[in-house]
Amino acid sequence: MTTLMTRPRPGLHRGFAAWWLAPIGIVLFAAALLLGIVAKGAGPLAPELGVDIALSHERNPLLNALALCINAALSPVGGALILAVLCCAVAFLLRRPLQALAFGSTASIGWLSAEIGKFGVSRIRPPGDATRALILESGADSFPSGHTAFAVAIVWAIVAVSATAGRRRWILLGLGSVFVAVVGCSRLYLGVHYPSDVIGAILVSSAGVLLWMPIWGRLLEPRLAELGLIRKLSGPTGKEPAGV
Structure with a gap:
């Protein structure tokens, strides 16, 4: 019989698994695509290019290295x-496999959501000669x-x-x-x-995360928590921290 001490710790804080987050994600994603289409319509020499040009005049070796x-x-x-390193550390060193999977999947979905935006908008990079770009980036x-x-x-x-709550969060x-x-500023500083x-x-990234977290928390995590391998990898839970 499985005891409380071998039950895997929850992957997501329960407040981030609410279904009402999904509609917000859809709205944010639509807003992002609309912004991209409008910005693309302004052409490569859009007024906002002035920000990149201004930053190119303020470069110094230290900021160059940081960017x-x-x-x-x-x-x-x-x-x-x-x-990969963070997920392995959480799963095997801290013995919290559900948190590792929740972290890895949430971060990956948010990151990869950008690829949908890139494909949907296909905006050309800023002209490198105007921004004096520090790295070579081309393409739509x-x-x-x-x-x-x-x-x-x-x-x-x-x-x-x-598991942080209140002021710590x-x-x-x-x-x-x-x-x-x-x-974000480093990308403008580099002129790309x-x-x-x-x-x-x-x-876009926030939209992808908000769409994913309810799916993970409500549909996937409860089923994964029952797997023998997940239970075997999990360390003692003890008392749940406040805010979980």
Whole structure:
């Protein structure tokens, strides 16, 4: 007979598994696509390009290095490695497989949602000669920013699986917002995205997460929690932390 001590810890905080989050996700996704279509219609020399040009005049070696490091760390390969390491650490070191799966799936869905936006909008990258781009980026995949989408998805996933509540959760959200802002600004600083690409990434990634979390929390997690392998990998739960 299975005891409480061997029951897997919940993957998501229960407040993030509500079905009413899904309609919000749909609205955000529609708003993002509309923003992308309107921004694309303004052409490559849209007024918002002025932000990239202004930032190109404020470059210095330290900021250059920071922006390039972010570009490499949150690239498709870098992002996949970050997710893999974090998920393995949570699953095998902390012995919380459901939280690892919840974190990995939520972050992945939010990140990959950007690909739908890229395919649906097909916006050309900012002209590199105008922005004095520090890296070579070309093609019709400017909207939304994939790096920013990854940052947003990671923040959502961390908040959703953590047991923090009240003031601690707001602190976590604040730190996450700073992280997203830094990543988004780095894309403009490098001269490879328009400001609307960054805004679109926040909307698209959030939309994907909000659509996914109820599906995970209501349909998938309860079934996975009953699997023998999940129970075997799970450590003692003890008393649930406050806010869970």
